Amino acid sequence: MDIKTLGKLTKWMETTDLEEITWKGNGEKISLKISNYPQQGQMLPGSSLVAVNSPSIGVFRFAPAGKSNLVKEGSPVKKGQELGVVEVGKEYKPVLSPENGSVKIMSVEDGKTVEYGQPLFFIEPR
Amino acid sequence: MSLFRKVLIANRGEIAVRVMRTLREMGIRSVAVYSEADRASMHVREADEAVCIGPGPSRESYLNMQAVLAAARLTGAEAVHPGYGFLSENAEFSRACAKAGIVFIGPSADSIEQLGHKAMARKIAVKGGVPVTPGTKGCVEKGAWVKEAAAIGYPVMIKAAAGGGGKGIRIVREESQLKHEAEMASSEAQAAFGNGEIYFEKFIDCPxxxxxxxxxxxxxxxxxxxxxxxxxxxxxxxxxxxxxxxxxxxxxxxxxxxxxxxxxxxxxxxxxxxxxxxxxxxxxxxxxxxxxxxxxxxxxxxxxxxxxxxxxxxxxxxxxxxxxxxxxxxxxxxxxxxxxxxxxxxxxxxxxxxxxxxxxxxxxxxxxxxxxxxxxxxxxxxxxxxxxxxxxxxxxxxxxxxxxxxxxxxxxxxxxxxxxxxxxxxxxxxxxxxxxxxxxxxxxxxxxxxxxxxxxxxxx
Incomplete structure (x- = not known):
């Protein structure tokens, strides 16, 4: 499948309720999937703050073992910057900042159990 | 062994509620797991505790073994009840529970594997003296299709070894259809279950x-x-x-x-x-x-x-x-x-x-x-x-x-x-x-x- 068709397909998919499609043919297989990362960048009503939600159930750590992370309330953060990780089994799932800005509220502590979709940080976008 | 203090239900819907009812009667605490789409679901309300384990699609929530096991560990559940569907007949999950020190409320991984594989289950039935439909002893290779089908007598049913829920079953009434149908069944089984093995059985009319x-x-x-x-x-x-x-x-x-x-x-x-x-x-x-x-x-x-x-x-x-x-x-x-x-x-x-x-x-x-x-x-x-x-x-x-x-x-x-x-x-x-x-x-x-x-x- 060429990029043009793929682009069209992606556009079309956004207009539907589909979450995932798989296309097979001519020895090719293409799967398209809407991201299931919990809804990010949601503004809180009546506030300019943006919540950063946990990507998984697990244990929250500011950094994987042996690494450090100095993020604290007031720290400036960049879009895509790792704010921490959620440890599930032997895996670490990154918690990424959805916006450029600064950390306004930290609603989690190191070592705390978190659920999927639970707000961990609130970012003041810049 | 004493009974459990807390059991996690790795399911949703009526069966999750059904299992919780018994747990409550037995004085055992229940933990519900739920997907983002199930926040307002009854099983979440009925449980003593509930944790969100992932987004709506089952594959990332109710079928996500790692998330279910993490939920069990983090809530201190000693056992997992899988209900039906989802992970209930998944040998790998039963094994993962055992490895994590959590009791899987169901048979061992080996039992699930043996009995979930239809041809193997049939062998166990024969060994136990349980009547089976006339059919091939195990999976049939392509070269033996015609011979095996003739030995059973038409109509013959083609089944996927790894199948279930009626998927992959084909009925062949005469030899001329056999090759085509068997090929279709095998490739369907390969696509659906990742295992193209098939076997034949006598088709019983109006059972x-x-x-x-x-x-x-x-x-x-x-x-x-x-x-x-x-x-x-x-x-x-x-x-x-x-x-x-x-x-x-x-x-x-x-x-x-x-x-x-x-x-x-x-x-x-x-x-x-x-x-x-x-x-x-x-x-x-x-x-x-x-x-x-x-x-x-x-x-x-x-x-x-x-x-x-x-x-x-x-x-x-x-x-x-x-x-x-x-x-x-x-x-x-x-x-x-x-x-x-x-x-x-x-x-x-x-x-x-x-x-x-x-x-x-x-x-x-x-x-x-x-x-x-x-x-x-x-x-x-x-x-x-x-x-x-x-x-x-x-x-x-x-x-x-x-x-x-x-x-x-x-x-x-x-x-x-x-x-x-x-x-x-x-x-x-x-x-x-x-x-x-x-x-x-x-x-x-x-x-x-x-x-x-x-x-x-x-x-x-």
Missing amino acids: RHVEVQFARDSHGNAVAFPERDCSVQRRHQKLIEESPSPAVDKALRARLAEAAIKLAHTAQYVGVGTVEFLMDKDCNFYFMEVNTRLQVEHPVTENITRTDLVKEQILIAAGEKISISPSRALNFEGHSIEHRINAEDFSRNFAPTVGRVEEWSVPGGPGVRLDTHIYQGYQLPIYYDSMLAKLIIWAPDRRQAIARSRRALGEFRVSGVSTTVDVHKLVLDHPDFVSGSVDTGFMARMLEPKVPAEPAAAAK
Whole structure:
């Protein structure tokens, strides 16, 4: 499948309720999937703050073992910057900042159990 | 071993609520896991604790072993009840639980593997002296197709070794179709299950689906319950189940129970399970498959034997003995019928419907049990199966049970989504069902001429 068709397909998919499609043919297989990362960048009503939600159930750590992370309330953060990780089994799932800005509220502590979709940080976008 | 203090239910919907009820009666705390789409679901409300484990699609929540196990560890649950569907017959999950030091309430990973593989299960049945349909000893290689099919005699059924739920089954009536159908079956099985192995069986025309619930504990005690008849099915999906079967007498029942117990012992099975049989018109029964989980239709057995199968599962998983004797298990009273009420539009070929349940007014009164997770105002998520409720009737005999079913279905008032309530009424009014002479082709025959011609008949 060429990029043009793929682009069209992606556009079309956004207009539907589909979450995932798989296309097979001519020895090719293409799967398209809407991201299931919990809804990010949601503004809180009546506030300019943006919540950063946990990507998984697990244990929250500011950094994987042996690494450090100095993020604290007031720290400036960049879009895509790792704010921490959620440890599930032997895996670490990154918690990424959805916006450029600064950390306004930290609603989690190191070592705390978190659920999927639970707000961990609130970012003041810049 | 003492009983558990806390059990996690790795499921949703009515079965999660059903399991929690027993846990509460046993004084065990329950933990629900749920997906983002199920925040407002009944099982979340009914549990003592609930944790969100992922987004709506099952693969990332209810089928996500790592997330389920993390939830068990983080909440301190000692055991996991898998319900039916999802991870309930997943050997890898049973093994992962054991590795994590969490008890899987179900059989061992080895048992699930052996009995979930149809050809292997068949071998166990043969070893245990349980009658099987004439068929190939194991999987058939391409070169042997014609010879093997001829030895069995047409019509022949092609089945996928790793299949289930009626998927991958093909019927061949003459040799000229064999090569094409077998190739299709094999490539379908490869695509669906990642395993293209197939085997052949004699096709039995107009069989009844009769199954036997059994339980065996780690001390080697085994019991079998009176048979369930699940012949009313559409495209291999059961609609109505009843117990006892109108086609089975006391002597046959004893033979069915004996076969189930033999199978349980031969497989060294520990847990609650079901062996499914096909029964021909002359009441010969043949082993079909084993379900290594609690089944949707388990309440009809509970109804007529006054038992709690979830409780037996928990006792067995905790290393205790089954709480009832073999003769007590087979001793029953009355008749029970279960109706699966689905959110499907039967005028549109049973297409699933979604939406908000605007009105949910349910039947009650004597002999009526309703297992459901639906409430008024509930928004049906798009991700999961379409079952809304199981209406389970008990009455002193079959005739009265049918009358009670009819009465209860008439009390069911649902709006906002389409349901299959009216289909059940049609079945109850059908002379073949009333006389107890249905086979697995009954639904197809009943629906074929009627649905396109007079859709208004359903609205009555």
